[in-house]
Every structure is written in structure tokens, then in C-alpha cells.
Amino acid sequence: MLARMAHEGMRAGDGDRQKVAEQLREALDQGRLDLSEYDERVQRAYSAKTYGDLKGLLDDLPGTIPVENAQIEPHQPVAKAEPRHGHGHGHGAGRSGFPGILGVFLVCVVIWAMSGADYFWPGWVLIPVVWALVAHFRDRGKRGH
Known part of the structure; x- marks a missing residue:
């Protein structure tokens, strides 16, 4: 409980505010929010200073993840494929045009x-x-x- 309270007091970043705003736009596109409610929530999202300020903006929308439950995963670089060498007629490197x-x-x-x-x-x-x-x-x- 203490960790949750500490999390709500942490400063939110631009990416956090943008993520909430994108989820609100999706809810508007799906007809879950009317334009005035969307406008009000987006203004609150962009003016949020802490995670606590963002809390409640998505709670009543299905399919959204509240900010405090979101997990950030590090980017995994994609391994480069080795060029194929062989006698096949596939679309491998070295095949002429x-x-x-x-x-x-x-x-x-x-x-x-x-x-x-x-x-x-x-x-x-x-x-x-x-x-x-x-x-x-x-x-x-x-x-x-």
C-alpha cells in the first residue's frame, strides 16, 4: 500500500501523458466517450504532474491498462539475418534480378x-x-x- 501511494506521488513523464491521451482517443473513436468528456480528460491528462493525477482517467474504460499497472519493457533489438548461401531458388541474397x-x-x-x-x-x-x-x-x- 505504501508503494502504491509512493507511486501516485511520482512525477509523470511526457510519454505517460501521451499514452493516456492515445487511449482516450481510441475510446472516443470507439464511441465510449463523447467529445466534451474526451476533451476534459485529455486536458487533465496533459496537465497531470504525477501518476496520481492520471489515475481515474482510464478506470471506467474497458481494454485500457491503468498507469500504475503498466509495465515498461526494454527494447529488444532484432537480430540481423545471416545471408543464405545455397543452391535453392528462394529469395536469398545474391539472387540476380x-x-x-x-x-x-x-x-x-x-x-x-x-x-x-x-x-x-x-x-x-x-x-x-x-x-x-x-x-x-x-x-x-x-x-x-
Whole structure:
């Protein structure tokens, strides 16, 4: 009990006030609060100096966690995935973009043929196709095929 009283007297931070305000906005969006009640509670939340001042703003709303029961968990960095090396055809590192760029080129050729244009503009798309083809065969030796 003494710990709870001490907690209520502790100073609230900007993040604490913002968290309560976000939960109040969600309650407004769900129709649990009318606009005037939301405005009153948000003003109280942003003017709160202690956790005790924030107490009661969320107590009658379902699905919200009162500030004194909230638990802050430290951020856990995400481990970087190791690049895959193998002979599979998955979306691993080192896979060339040749099949994709070739598909784009073929679509452009079909559009050119259907449009009846005299100038063969898909030739410009052929430049990255050639680059992708060169990269494909250059990387093929490095992958051990």
C-alpha cells in the first residue's frame, strides 16, 4: 500500500501523458466517450504532474491498462539475418534480378507490338536486361554452380 501511494506521488513523464491521451482517443473513436468528456480528460491528462493525477482517467474504460499497472519493457533489438548461401531458388541474397527484368522487357515488347509504333522503344529497356544478364552469369560462378 505504501508503494502504491509512493507511486501516485511520482512525477509523470511526457510519454505517460501521451499514452493516456492515445487511449482516450481510441475510446472516443470507439464511441465510449463523447467529445466534451474526451476533451476534459485529455486536458487533465496533459496537465497531470504525477501518476496520481492520471489515475481515474482510464478506470471506467474497458481494454485500457491503468498507469500504475503498466509495465515498461526494454527494447529488444532484432537480430540481423545471416545471408543464405545455397543452391535453392528462394529469395536469398545474391539472387540476380534477371528473370524479373526480362519479364518487364517482354511486357514492353508486347505493348510495343500492340501499339503499332514504328520506333522500337523497348530497346531502352533492353539495357538493364543486359546488365542483369551479365550480373547473373558473373554471380553464378561465385555461388558455386
